[in-house]
Amino acid sequence: MTSLRSRLRSVSISIKTKLGTLVVVSVFITTGLLLVALRTETELRFITVFSVIATLLITQFVAHGLTAPLDEMNTVAKAISHGDYTRRVRGADRRDELGDLASTINRMADDLEAVDRHRKELVANVSHELRTPIAALRAVLENVVDGVSAADPETMRTALKQTERLGRLVETLLDLSRLDNGVVPLRSRRFEVWPYLSGVLKEANLAAAQRGLSSGSGSHTRTDVHLHLDVSPPELTAHADSERLHQVVANLIDNAVKHSPPHGRVTVRARRGREPESLELEVVDEGPGIPESERHKVFERFNRGSVPSPHGPESDGGTGLGLAIARWAVDLHGGRIGVAESARGCRIQVTLPGIPPPRG
Numbered sequence: 001m002t003s004l005r006s007r008l009r010s011v012s013i014s015i016k017t018k019l020g021t022l023v024v025v026s027v028f029i030t031t032g033l034l035l036v037a038l039r040t041e042t043e044l045r046f047i048t049v050f051s052v053i054a055t056l057l058i059t060q061f062v063a064h065g066l067t068a069p070l071d072e073m074n075t076v077a078k079a080i081s082h083g084d085y086t087r088r089v090r091g092a093d094r095r096d097e098l099g100d101l102a103s104t105i106n107r108m109a110d111d112l113e114a115v116d117r118h119r120k121e122l123v124a125n126v127s128h129e130l131r132t133p134i135a136a137l138r139a140v141l142e143n144v145v146d147g148v149s150a151a152d153p154e155t156m157r158t159a160l161k162q163t164e165r166l167g168r169l170v171e172t173l174l175d176l177s178r179l180d181n182g183v184v185p186l187r188s189r190r191f192e193v194w195p196y197l198s199g200v201l202k203e204a205n206l207a208a209a210q211r212g213l214s215s216g217s218g219s220h221t222r223t224d225v226h227l228h229l230d231v232s233p234p235e236l237t238a239h240a241d242s243e244r245l246h247q248v249v250a251n252l253i254d255n256a257v258k259h260s261p262p263h264g265r266v267t268v269r270a271r272r273g274r275e276p277e278s279l280e281l282e283v284v285d286e287g288p289g290i291p292e293s294e295r296h297k298v299f300e301r302f303n304r305g306s307v308p309s310p311h312g313p314e315s316d317g318g319t320g321l322g323l324a325i326a327r328w329a330v331d332l333h334g335g336r337i338g339v340a341e342s343a344r345g346c347r348i349q350v351t352l353p354g355i356p357p358p359r360g
Contacts, residue, residue: 286344
């Protein structure tokens with residue numbers, strides 16, 4: 001009996017079916033009362049009055065069941081239009097069109113609430129990121145103006161470093177704006193992986209030696225971390241946008257170096273994928289790694305994680321935008337990026353699909 005009731009509840013009854021049932025029931029009631037009148041010789045006017053009353057009562061009952069959810073949806077929609085994204089419509093479990101509409105409104109409210117929360121977090125995070133270098137730059141300039149410190153090359157280098165950090169942050173935000181608007185084209189081509197990645201690693205080492213690696217996610221000055229390249233086979237080729245891929249590799253290296261222990265090792269591995277000209281990349285470090293509970297959000301914007309990183313004496317924590325840009329660039333290729341299991345440190349895997357199959 002219980003299973004039968006659950007099956008009956010699971011049957012979807014549309015509004016059209018309910019209205020049709022209402023008409024059929026009304027006709028049956030009128031017909032039944034008419035037959036009673038003919039057999040009992042009751043006056044027709046009494047039967048008509050009873051029929052009208054019964055039909056009105058049934059219609060009122062059905063109409064209330066249809067209009068009450070619509071009134072609630074209207075109230076919730078007005079609240080959402082005024083910025084209250086916490087309201088939800090009841091009755092989303094109904095097995096009819098009104099239940100589908102209630103579910104759609106609730107999903108829309110969830111999405112709007114998430115977007116509003118993300119907007120507020122973005123404003124707060126950007127304000128925080130801008131305030132730090134501005135405060136440092138202001139302190140340096142105030143000391144120079146007040147005569148506390150001289151405008152010597154070392155002081156000016158400190159001011160220049162903060163100015164460059166501001167410039168990198170603004171440039172990164174502009175990149176993110178272009179990414180969100182979808183105005184960044186994808187120019188894929190075939191290239192040799194070894195010389196390409198070798199050049200990226202050399203740029204990283206050179207920039208770090210010059211006190212700052214500009215990769216879109218802050219800067220580090222770690223020169224004690226060894227970068228190792230492992231490409232197999234050596235003649236490996238791939239098909240991708242080299243500029244976008246540079247963003248991916250540079251940001252992953254930047255992140256790995258920042259979280260490496262003193263004199264640690266960061267390995268960049270490249271292997272042939274399953275599809276023609278596809279590529280599988282790995283960036284592995286020897287740092288503290290990423291807990292499994294936080295792996296789903298490491299690619300979110302402004303996320304730095306809760307694990308303290310063994311930064312060098314001159315490293316900063318970055319802006320938390322590098323991995324978000326890396327994920328965007330991989331998604332633009334139609335590839336995948338994620339944190340893989342590793343016995344030590346952190347291992348981030350990237351898969352690029354290579355040459356897309358011909359259409360038709």
